[in-house]
Amino acid sequence: MPTSPAEPGRIACYDIAVLGAGPAGLSAAVAAAARGARTALVDAGARPGGQYWRHRAGDDGASHHGWGHFQRLRHGMDAHRDLLDQLAGHSVWHVERTGAGFTVHALHEGRPREIPARTVVVATGAYDRQLPFPGWTTPGVFTAGAVQALLKGQGVVAGRRIAVAGTGPFLLPVAAGLADAGARVVGVFEAGRPTAFGRHPLAVVRNAAKLAEGAGYLRTLARHRIPYRTRTTVVAAHGTDSVTGVTVARLDSGWRIVPGSAHELDCDTVAVGYGFTPQTEIAVQLGCAMERDGDGSLVARVDTRQRSTVHGVYIAGEACGVGGAQLSAVEGELAGLHAAYTTTGAAPDRRRVARLLRRRTAQRPFAAAMHRAYPVPGGWRTWLAEDTVVCRCEEVDVAAVRHAVEELGATDPRTVKLCARPGMGLCQGRVCGYATAHLVADANGREVTADDLRGMAGRPIAQPLPLGVLAAGTEESMNP
Template identity: 75%
Template sequence: MPTLPVEPAEPGSVLHDIAVLGAGPAGLSAATAAAAHGARVALLDAGPRPGGQYWRHRPADDGAAHHDWPLFQRLRTAAHTHRARLDHLPGHAIWHIERIPGGFVTHALNDGASREVLSRTVIVATGAYDRQLPFPGWTLPGVYTAGGVQALLKGHGVVAGRRIVVAGTGPFLLPVAAGLAEAGATVLGVFEAGRPTALARHPLTTLRATAKLAEGAHYLRTLRRHRIPYRTRTTVVRAQGEDTVTGAVVARLDDRWRIEPGTRRALECDTVAVGYGFTPQTELPLQLGCAMHRDADGSLTARVDTRQRSTVPGVYVAGEACGVGGAQLACTEGELAGLHAAYATTGARPDPRRVARLLRLRAARRGFAAALHEAYPVGPGWREWLTEDTAVCRCEEVSADAIRHAVKDLGATDPRAVKMCARPGMGLCQGRVCGYATAALTAAHAGRDVTEEDLRGLAARPIAQPVPLGHVRNSPRGTMPHHDEEGA
């Protein structure tokens, strides 16, 4: 099977029509669609191989353990076909992007060296990562994100533990548990905090998503084959252990996610995998000044139009950064973004019938994503699981009580003020892990709901990846020839 070309032109010396940021489902779809329509494309990604988190794989992987692998093969083949116009730049960790005269310069680190990629337009397809809720013991070694456990398995063939508890909310828990069981781990149970039966409120939308229903049924059959219990309205509320995880306490929850009295029980395990949906990676749209909004699942996402254009001319956004909805939706949005970005830069008109079909697919897939968000909401009762000394920001060791103190006693009324008073979000991850929880706790202590500005306060980062200060100091601003941005 052909692979993406990995011999890039010197980024600083080439003006690309489009820089696609991220090589997951959305980015691959955008890059191949744009290159097929004559655009010169740079495809940047921090990973050594294309595919993103969804198609994370080892070298020479045959795809047997991966969902939608034939789709990935088709995209990879298309990238190879158009390799003369598609520069794949693996191992490029993007830390900043800015507008300059005539377009954009994307700053990245590659093997410790600074690289700058010049382009007329950009397509942001940076994906998402696991959203975490703190609970007592969640900082113990042996507690992983659900995505982290899956990444170890798919990317390295490593099973995170022997006796594993999978918990949280959302359909993503099913493939995680099924993959672990097929790899030989003993999965003690999948503990779903929500009520998946809520999807019945959207019968037409759900029935149209036959592929998704079949996928879910496949994972449930795998759980039954391995005799893995699946418990709804139940989750992990405490991890036990001193130096590492030795057990997990699970409890039944009411409709608001408060623990029902007398339902706690302990399970002996060495690993806990938890995930409560996903947090879109929006640092780059925020750096560029794109308008944002709070999506149905509570995430901060970029606003886009029917062409996947953001509110900033020349900037397109596709995939989870404009709303979490899964790989199929990301591919649809990526192709739309690629087609329209190519038209804006090269004048190559996309087939209107193809565009119309993609718009119908996007509407249907966004409808199913909205139904999932409604069926798997994060209930407010999780805040009652916390003890005063439960860490919320693990980087800076900021406790739940410290956040309460900042709001109640020091007068901090928003997450940015709490950050200044108590330091949550000031560690290495810069709020990626604790941002959602900090915003939710701050709003609750202030007696109000979480707002877009609350989320923005811990999501806006002028430097998107850890980078040596020397690179920030020495990184040159690019210069580009002027061009007409009309239509971009």
């Protein structure tokens, strides 16, 4: 795919800039180019695929679910290379409205780039939601997604004896992949109770393929004799220079530790994930209306065409609700088609759109059922000690957050951020934002709101970049 600036004389603006090359972004870009829209696919990774299809060069995809769909999208990219530019290795740090469209600001190999486009499709995906617990900053504690990324992207197994903990179906492929790669997985500790899916039989039956996929992972766990424990999780990690073990405990329905159930387990690595946090910085920058989703995350509001509340901005995938790769791909294709129809004036393919809408209608109830089956009750806050770190970048502990509320009068996470600095470090609140919002709301005796989450998600600079880039003020334009 072309990745160099345009030659003189070509048009000065893309029709569509798609931000993110995971299932949603790839689907959007291929669909848009197929309808005649000049499209830029912008992603920080060296190869397309996002986290779900993360792979090494030359990977045959044997261990990847949905690899056939990925290959079809790659073929679509090749078939429309005259209209579709893949801008790999471009970290988007800001998007602004300029003139009749938008300017996407990105960093590529340390150099600033401008990508002008008439329309933007935001498909930035999500990352692991983390809950703090004593010892979670000890070297050897990873997010579940980071462990999987190391394995998929570099073929690196994060440790020798690994505990996998948290909640949600994502724990299963992580544990199965580690076991197949030769790691000793000492247990999968699921804080929830997956049998809650049984209360939503229609959504389950309409998505039987997902159940089959999960059953395959469970067979892998059984083959490797890996314990799978529900209503159980890691509540503390031990060690100084590296993890030497964890405390595992049973939980009640509100996620409070069942007295007498805690016990220690030897391991050198912990992979933890409590669902996902949608990556919404760009949507917030652009002023899109946001709301809380069924899993408590902040997501962008979209209509049936995947349009946000801001003209010219479409959103697909996890940024408008965590629902998995299949749903993301459907939403991405819808976003790409409708963005192309708007920018090129192409006649809509009504049959294709209707088919995609039916698929989305079938898959969204499964996503909702998943959120209800894997909730995150507030009892996790009872695992914390006063000196438990909440913001690891700025080393802000639980006591400092509560002090900002109880002694300094802070009533919302944004004010706590100003008083105690959680969220002011390198990650800008991506890791600690969810936990901080809940601790602040709890200390104020109320529930978390969308405004609480927005206060920790608003970032004028979405990705870290050198101050010299801002000071220089000039950027190379990436025109089609």
